[in-house]
Amino acid sequence: MGEDKKEENQQDKTLHVAAVGLLLLVIGVVLVFALSAWKVQPLIKGTLATGIDVFAVLYIDAQFIERLVEPFSEKSPLKKDTFGNTSKITDSKKQLTEAQGLAKAISDQLNQIQATHPNQDFRDLHKNDLTKDLATKKDQSDKAVNDLSKEVEGQSMRRVYSFWGLTSLMGMVLVYGTVGMFQTVGLPFQDITYSGVTWLSGHALDSILSGVIVGAGTKPLHDLIGTLEKSSTQGSGSSS
DSSP states (O other): OHHHHHHHHHHHHHHHHHHHHHHHHHHHHHHHHHHHHTTOOOSOOSOOOTTOOTTHHHHHHHHHHHHHHHHHHHTOHHHHHHHHHHHHHHHHHHHHHHHHHHHHHHHHHHHHHHTTOSOHHHHHHHHHHHHHHHHHHHHHHHHHHHHHHHHHHHHHHHHHHHHHHHHHHHHHHHHHHSOOHHHHTTOOOOOEEETTEEEEOHHHHHHHHHHHHHHTOHHHHHHHHHHHHHHHHHHHHHHO
């Protein structure tokens, strides 16, 4: 009953942090809507220097977010708890290994004297006690490792959810002030208008979608850029 309650509390914590991450994401969308409504223009003007890839600006945005969030991520209580519990798991596994090694050594000694000791009941009693003690220690260690593993998994998920919302928010605002990914590949969105009024600019919509991608970090962005450039190269080769 207590274990079920503990697991339920962990799930509640994860849901609460996920809700905070989602709220930050919504705030990012609202900010982009507001910037679009106020007709705020991107801050970057002009063209890229010769030899600079068109995706460089997006990569710089992602780098900026990572460097800005990194100090807070390192000091995050969630990360500290995660590493603390990971250390406890390592200690529990070490204790289990030591207990198994000790039990094997004692078992080997009992086996050695089994042929010469005159009292069969004495030998059987010690072996049974040893087997029960080892089984108890193994169950306790396995349970500790399993509980701590679940705790670490929950803390890692909560950390991902919290920073996912924050970095996505930052990515949307940064992309709005620079350039969107869909614009970069030559597929800009059309402005969303109704009765002659622009409700959402194409750049704003691009910023919302691209901001989530940029907020995911440099590695996913680098992989995506590599895939796009590879497809572009293959397309150029086949057309020629």
